[in-house]
Amino acid sequence: MSRHRRRTDAPRAPGPIFLLGDGxxxxxxxxxxxxxxxxxxxxxxxxxxxxxxxxLLGLLSLAVWSVPRHSVLPPxxxxxxxxxxxxxxxxxxRLGWRTAAAQAxxxxxxxxxxxxxxxxxxxxxxxxxxxxxxxERAVTLWLLCAAALWALLLGxxxxxxxxxxPVGLLTLPLLIPAFAANRLPDWxxxxxxxxxxxxxxxxxxxxxxxxxxxxxxxxxxxxxxxxLLGLLTATLPMEQYTYPQRTMEARYRLLEALxxxxxxxxxxxGYSSAGSEAEVDLAGAGPLSFSGRTVLRVExxxxxxxxxxxxxxxxxxxxxxxxxxxxxxxxxxxLPGGYEPLNFPALANPDQPYHAVTVESAGxxxxxxxxxxxxxxxxxxxxxxxFVGDSCVAKELGTxxxxxxxxxxxxPRADMPGLRGEAARAERVYREFVHENYLTLPEGFQETAxxxxxxxxxxxxxxxxxxxxxDFGAAYEGDIYTAEVISLLLAAVTRYDPATPLTPExxxxxxxxxxxxxxxxxxxxxxxxxxxxxxVGIPARYVSGFAxxxxxxxxxxxxxxxxxxxxxxxxxxxGWYPVEVTxxxxxxxxxxASETPSPSQTPAPETTPTPTRAPTTGAVRTPAPTQTxxxxxxxxxxxxxxxxxxxxxxxxxxxxxxxxxxVLCFRRRLLREKRLRRLKWEGETNQAVLAxxxxxxxxxxxxxxxNARLEELARKAKFSQHRLTEKERGEAAALVLREAGRVDxxxxxxxxxxxxxxxxxx
Numbered sequence: 001m002s003r004h005r006r007r008t009d010a011p012r013a014p015g016p017i018f019l020l021g022d023g024x025x026x027x028x029x030x031x032x033x034x035x036x037x038x039x040x041x042x043x044x045x046x047x048x049x050x051x052x053x054x055x056l057l058g059l060l061s062l063a064v065w066s067v068p069r070h071s072v073l074p075p076x077x078x079x080x081x082x083x084x085x086x087x088x089x090x091x092x093x094r095l096g097w098r099t100a101a102a103q104a105x106x107x108x109x110x111x112x113x114x115x116x117x118x119x120x121x122x123x124x125x126x127x128x129x130x131x132x133x134x135x136e137r138a139v140t141l142w143l144l145c146a147a148a149l150w151a152l153l154l155g156x157x158x159x160x161x162x163x164x165x166p167v168g169l170l171t172l173p174l175l176i177p178a179f180a181a182n183r184l185p186d187w188x189x190x191x192x193x194x195x196x197x198x199x200x201x202x203x204x205x206x207x208x209x210x211x212x213x214x215x216x217x218x219x220x221x222x223x224x225x226x227x228l229l230g231l232l233t234a235t236l237p238m239e240q241y242t243y244p245q246r247t248m249e250a251r252y253r254l255l256e257a258l259x260x261x262x263x264x265x266x267x268x269x270g271y272s273s274a275g276s277e278a279e280v281d282l283a284g285a286g287p288l289s290f291s292g293r294t295v296l297r298v299e300x301x302x303x304x305x306x307x308x309x310x311x312x313x314x315x316x317x318x319x320x321x322x323x324x325x326x327x328x329x330x331x332x333x334x335l336p337g338g339y340e341p342l343n344f345p346a347l348a349n350p351d352q353p354y355h356a357v358t359v360e361s362a363g364x365x366x367x368x369x370x371x372x373x374x375x376x377x378x379x380x381x382x383x384x385x386x387f388v389g390d391s392c393v394a395k396e397l398g399t400x401x402x403x404x405x406x407x408x409x410x411x412p413r414a415d416m417p418g419l420r421g422e423a424a425r426a427e428r429v430y431r432e433f434v435h436e437n438y439l440t441l442p443e444g445f446q447e448t449a450x451x452x453x454x455x456x457x458x459x460x461x462x463x464x465x466x467x468x469x470x471d472f473g474a475a476y477e478g479d480i481y482t483a484e485v486i487s488l489l490l491a492a493v494t495r496y497d498p499a500t501p502l503t504p505e506x507x508x509x510x511x512x513x514x515x516x517x518x519x520x521x522x523x524x525x526x527x528x529x530x531x532x533x534x535x536v537g538i539p540a541r542y543v544s545g546f547a548x549x550x551x552x553x554x555x556x557x558x559x560x561x562x563x564x565x566x567x568x569x570x571x572x573x574x575g576w577y578p579v580e581v582t583x584x585x586x587x588x589x590x591x592x593a594s595e596t597p598s599p600s601q602t603p604a605p606e607t608t609p610t611p612t613r614a615p616t617t618g619a620v621r622t623p624a625p626t627q628t629x630x631x632x633x634x635x636x637x638x639x640x641x642x643x644x645x646x647x648x649x650x651x652x653x654x655x656x657x658x659x660x661x662x663v664l665c666f667r668r669r670l671l672r673e674k675r676l677r678r679l680k681w682e683g684e685t686n687q688a689v690l691a692x693x694x695x696x697x698x699x700x701x702x703x704x705x706x707n708a709r710l711e712e713l714a715r716k717a718k719f720s721q722h723r724l725t726e727k728e729r730g731e732a733a734a735l736v737l738r739e740a741g742r743v744d745x746x747x748x749x750x751x752x753x754x755x756x757x758x759x760x761x762x
Contacts, residue, residue, distance in 0.1 A: 019066065021218035022159050025196050027058040029154050032193030033171045034147045036185035040178035041104040042367065045140045053144045054151070061155030075152060082148050089141065096142025099135045135399075164200040171197070191229055198225040275364035275563055276310025276544040278392070280321040282509040285523045288498040295364040296546060296558035300357040300372075302408045303552050307578055308359065308370040310545040312391045312568060314438050316531065318508045321542045324437055329389045332433045337422035338379060341390040341430050344575030346376040348419050349410035360401040362557075369393040369402055370545055373578055374410035390430070412476045412574045419573060427573060434570045438539035441531060442508070449535040452514050453489065460492035476571050479538050483569055483579045486532050490525055491583040494518045522582040526565040529581040539570040543578070672760070679733035685724040686717040692732040693717075695761075696739060702755055704743050710735045 031054040038045050064074040086093060150170065157166035171193055175185065184190075202225070203218045275295060296308065313321035339347075346354075354376050364370060369385045371393065379387050384399025395402075410416075419427050441449075497519040503509050507516065510531050513524045526542050533540040547564040550556050568576040678691050693714035696704060713732050717724055744762040747755055755761050 015215075017215040017219065019062065021215050021222070022066070023058065023062050024222055025199060025218065026062055026151070026154055026158050027055060028192045029158065029167060029171060029196035030054045030058050030061075030147060030151050032189045032191075032196060033150060033154075033174065034143055035189030036175055036193055038143065038185075039189065040175055040183050040185040041100075042183075043100045043103050043139055043143065044136050045143050046136060049140050050143060050147070054147055057144075057148050057151040058155075061151040062159065064152070065155040065159035075156075078152055082145075082152070085148075086145060089145070092138055093142050093145055095135070096138035096140070096145075100139050100142055103139075158200070162200075163204050164197060167200050168197055191226075194229055195222065195226045198229070275370070275546065275560075276366040276368060276392075278311045278313070278323050278366070280313055280523070280542065280544065280565075281319070282321065282523065282527065283319040283503065285500075285509075286502045287500065288521060290559070290561040292559050292561065294362050294557040295560050295563075296370060296548070297360040297362060297555070298357065298548060298550060298558060299555050300355060300550060301554050302355050302357075303550050303554065305547060305549050306357075306372045306408075307564075307566065308372060308546040308548060308558070309543055309578075310364075310366050310368045310370050310392060312541050312543045312576075314391075314541045315440075316442060316510070316527070316542075318442060318510075319503075321527065323391055324389065326389075328433075328437060332429070335426035335429055337426055339423055339426040340379055340387045341427075341575060342375050342387065342393070343378055344419065344423070344427055344430075345410050345412075345577070346374040346407045347423050348574050349374070349407055349413070349416045351417060352407045352409045354405045354407050356403055356405055358401065358403045361395070362400075364546070366392075367395055369395045369404075371402075371404050372406050372408065374407040376405040376407055390433075412480075412571050412577060416574075424573075427575070431570075431572055434539045438541055438570065439534050439537070441534055445511070445531060446535055448511060448515070449532055453532070453535075456489040456493045460489055476574065476577075479569055479571060480577070480579075482536060482538060483529075483533060483540075483567070483581075486529055486536075487579070487581040490528060490532075490581060494520065494525075494583075496521060496525075496583050500524065522565040525582045526567050529567045529579070533567065533569060541568050541576075543568050672762075676733075679736070680730065685726060685729040688729050689713050689717040689724055689732045692736040695736045698761060699736075699740055699743050702743050702751070702761065703746055704739055707735050707739065 031051060034050055034054055035047065037043060038047075038050070060078070064078050067074055153170050154167065157163065157170060178185065199218060199221045202221045298306070298308070300306070311323070314324050315322040335341075346352075357372055359370050361370075368388075369382070369392075382393065382402065382404070384396040385393045385402060386396070388394045418424070494513070495518065498521055500517065500520045503512050503517075509524075510528045513520050513528055526544075530540045530542050542565065544563070544565040546558050546562045547566075548556055548558045548562050564582075567579045567581050569579055571577050675691075675695070679688055679695070683691075693710055696707065696710060700706070710732055713724065713728055716728075740762045744752060744755060
């Protein structure tokens with residue numbers, strides 16, 4: 001047996017087959033890992049340079065680890081060179097780390113508590129980073145430096161160890177925080193990484209007992225694994241997969257079970273989208289939970305509540321809100337004069353004073369710039385940001401602090417000058433676009449909405465209407481009044497509940513909220529209000545961001561619990577106007593300060609200071625909703641999650657499930673064939689009998705029993721100077737295989753699967 005160990009561990013001279021197979025595996029693993037990091041955490045970087053760098057680093061690592069095993073000098077020299085490079089490029093690498101850390105912190109959005117703490121230093125110091133090519137080059141350099149270290153480690157795992165588990169430990173755990181935050185890498189690099197792991201998993205059976213055969217098998221298994229994964233991807237695309245309801249509920253139960261007393265959950269801050277996203281997954285909107293981390297820092301000289309909008313969405317699918325298709329914007333073309341719809345309210349009130357606001361991102365998700373309403377800053381005036389359609393302002397990589405100008409008093413007043421000249425022409429063009437795209441409803445919803453409105457009016461009782469405020473202007477009073485009526489009807493027949501569970505599988509999110517559960521939080525109220533407003537002919541869309549309260553000092557740290565969703569309605573000649581529809585916010589919409597609640601309204605929680613500014617909207621005295629939100633729900637910021645962060649994707653998409661099943665079945669077959677050859681045909685008879693006895697020892701924890709005859713044969717093989725006969729070898733093989741079959745038949749189904757496919761014992 002000792003002779004056998006010396007033979008398999010002896011140094012080998014790497015031939016072309018070894019070098020080709022090891023080189024391909026090393027490159028797939030390294031490039032797949034680095035680009036999976038880049039896409040999962042939104043790090044940016046230049047793909048061409050990264051791919052070329054991974055190729056060169058992979059070849060260097062292959063050369064270093066292909067020398068005889070007893071030589072430690074090449075890896076040591078490479079490690080020293082890496083340290084010298086880090087020392088020489090420390091300034092650029094530090095900039096790259098700060099940019100990458102802050103970008104990753106924004107991507108996970110406070111959803112992975114442990115990673116959030118690791119990246120805290122980078123995110124805290126990111127305010128001074130300037131975006132653009134400099135930040136991208138710095139991130140690329142930092143990724144190449146990390147890839148150099150990883151190439152050295154992966155080379156050891158692939159070339160020297162030739163085992164799957166060290167490759168998996170060096171690659172896949174780095175992506176777990178992204179998976180926990182529902183941030184998936186792009187499929188091509190992740191496919192390359194999976195191909196490397198699958199090939200190593202299959203070929204390691206031959207790697208130590210038959211190195212040359214293992215090298216040939218690697219060259220066969222590599223394209224086969226890639227083809228299998230590619231075919232399953234093509235036939236079963238993951239983006240069409242929807243997780244079942246029981247899977248989503250299991251996530252929340254596990255997160256609660258893992259929550260440690262007195263501290264956030266290690267894997268999740270409990271808030272899977274601390275901010276605004278371009279696509280809102282309503283199917284994942286379950287009970288709320290927050291980490292309390294700061295996601296924005298705001299400085300302005302205007303005190304009171306301010307709505308910091310992020311993304312808006314106009315397409316409702318029944319389980320999600322999505323942005324309008326890019327082709328619609330292409331068909332509309334650029335507006336006359338290059339005007340942007342988000343600037344219309346400020347341009348319609350040129351006589352109102354403007355104020356500066358500085359918003360610094362400290363980890364808010366969405367990749368967008370958060371800003372207050374009535375934005376005056378126009379395209380070309382935002383450093384490190386760009387308008388995207390009519391929905392948001394995208395933030396440039398590496399830029400975290402922006403100073404903008406806005407008009408907080410630019411409400412749709414009766415005496416406002418309004419848009420003039422080319423701005424008015426631009427608004428008329430955009431108005432047609434709005435009425436074509438922001439009035440769509442799901443099939444059959446109109447009948448449901450009318451029935452619900454009739455029932456809600458009866459439940460709400462007489463509406464106590466005070467004299468309408470004339471400062472809105474007659475052209476806008478009707479739409480704003482209607483929006484507030486919708487808001488009070490929702491408050492009258494539903495209740496705010498931050499512990500609202502997931503919508504049952506197969507149910508429409510809004511329909512179930514209105515006619516089923518009748519409880520929810522801002523995501524539910526905003527989604528329902530948008531569709532109800534569209535039903536009565538008012539263009540509306542779903543908006544998410546943060547609702548913050550600026551103190552007289554003018555500076556506020558906005559926590560993740562201030563994340564919120566509300567509604568925008570379009571007022572012809574003015575632009576998009578925010579409307580608050582979640583109970584407990586004290587009235588309708590507004591550009592900055594919210595209205596102090598009237599006695600009949602639901603008071604804001606004690607944690608929310610009541611703004612002292614004059615109200616900007618409010619024509620209806622709202623009756624008290626059926627339930628006041630609990631004081632500890634931090635309703636001031638509402639903190640509604642787009643969905644509670646999952647720990648892991650408990651149910652894999654069908655394609656990956658089939659891949660796993662195929663790989664396990666194939667591995668089991670290879671392992672059985674290898675074991676049978678070793679027991680019955682290959683090697684010395686003494687070694688085969690000892691292998692049979694070792695096999696029996698592995699069966700004991702599963703319910704196997706000792707066999708006196710097999711033990712006798714094993715003692716004879718170990719201590720006798722004589723070689724056992726082929727008959728004795730066959731007898732030992734028959735004894736252990738019969739015992740393995742007995743153990744397999746006696747196990748329950750779930751243990752039998754592990755016994756066969758995970759451990760390969762039968």
